[in-house]
Amino acid sequence: MNEMLGAWYPYFVILAGGIVTYATRGFGVLLAGRLSPDSEIFHWVGCVALALMTALIARMIIVPMGILQDAPAAARISAGLLALIAFYAARRSVLVGCAVGVAALIALTLLLHTL
Amino acid sequence: MQRTGFDRPGQLRYRMDVAKTETDRPTPETPLSALAPYGSSTGALRGGFRDALGMPAFVLGASYLGFGSLVRESGFSLPMGLFSTLTGWALPGQVLLMEMLSLNSALFAICLAVALTNMRLLPMTVTMVPMLRSPGRPGWQYYLAATMVAVTAWVFTMRRAPSLPAQERMPYFVGFALTVWAASMIGTLAGFLLSASVPGVVSLGLVFLNPIYFLLMFAGDLANRAKVMAMIFGALAGPSLFYLDGDWSLLIAGLGGGTLAWLIDRMLKKRRPA
Structure with a gap:
């Protein structure tokens, strides 16, 4: 499939992902009012989705692919921790936490690269 | 300023007060549910x-800055990034897809992972419709x-x-x-263009x-024991499984870690309700 579609392959995968994404919403309309959002199946789905996304986050911070490899591991991990501290200190403001995390990563990367 | 649906002057003043504050902080303090109807479909659409x-548009726009730059730094084009936000709008699935696509993961693994992360949209739609x-x-x-249907719009509409x-309700x-x-x-x-010029x-x-x-989004939502366990298992499994198998590691971490968290939570619940 990859070879056949060539440069169009990413579009194909993105569209496939879009169809899958819509399916979760479309089934929601179909099942509306007939399924309790408190059922065990949804608890399980919620746990799986959360574990999958934390796995991705941890991987992006600890063993990143691509550009994030340019930042030293120490910078990535401390910037993540600083973002968490700022988030709680600023009464759970995602904006403040993100700003501190990004600024810390840039500053620490510059600092560690010049040392 | 023309507004419909206000028969008492007091109501109008209340609305305008809220309208002034809602631009800087539309969080739980704003009593949206105490507001009056708009009086027409177009009014509700505008509302x-x-x-x-x-704040909602600003926060979402800012989080998509990261996605735009991820698209560029992973070697994909701007139309691809826009196509993704247009056809598969839901940030976790989009980031996951771009990451797995740049690793050349199998199409089936990508679709399954996207389906599992976006499955949380199903109960949201079920309750909102x-x-x-x-x-x-x-x-x-x-x-x-x-x-x-996505988290922010769901919370505000509900x-x-x-x-x-x-x-x-639908126009709103x-x-x-x-x-x-x-x-x-x-x-x-903006994220794509910014990333190209800085x-x-x-x-x-x-x-x-x-x-x-x-x-941070997940850290702000740690009230529930099952969720905390799912996060810990996922965070441990994600990086370590990646050394074993790049393609399927996220799926295994999600399905394995999530199921384990759910099972332990159920066992504890049976013994002593949380």
Whole structure:
């Protein structure tokens, strides 16, 4: 499939992902009012989705692919921790936490690269 | 300024007070559910637009800055990034897809992982559609509106809709969701262009926005024992399984870690309710 579609392959995968994404919403309309959002199946789905996304986050911070490899591991991990501290200190403001995390990563990367 | 649906002057003043504050902080303090109906469908559409225009659109646009730069730094084009936000709008799935695509993961693994992360949209749609129902509205409209179900619009609509007459609820949701969706498109565009024009180390920071944003979103929602366990298992399994198998590691971490968390929580619940 990859070879056949060539440069169009990413579009194909993105569209496939879009169809899958819509399916979760479309089934929601179909099942509306007939399924309790408190059922065990949804608890399980919620746990799986959360574990999958934390796995991705941890991987992006600890063993990143691509550009994030340019930042030293120490910078990535401390910037993540600083973002968490700022988030709680600023009464759970995602904006403040993100700003501190990004600024810390840039500053620490510059600092560690010049040392 | 022309507004409809206000028969008492006091109501009008109240609305304008809220309108002034909602741009800087539309969080739980704003009693959206205490507001009056808009009086017409167009009014409700505009109301949704206004409620979304402040903080919600800003936060979503900012989080999509990270996605836009991730698209560029992973070697994909701007149209690909915009195509993703247009056809598969839901940030976790989009970041996951781009990451797995750049690793050349199998298509089946990508679709399964995207389905599992986005499965949380299903209960949201299940609870929101009955809220939007009004007599005489054709069924396809619900399927069309469902393309826009996402966390922010869901939270605001579920809070605002009970105080609106049935026929104003759908336009409110559409006005709100279209606005935050547009903000996401702008964020994708801006993130891509920004990443192309700033020094490398700043692009690095923009890409870092992706894991940090989700880290904080999840950290803010740790009230529940099963969720805490799912996060811990996922965080441990993600990086360690990656050394074993890049393609399937996220799926195994998600399915394994999530199922384990759910099972342990169930066992503990049976013994002693949480």
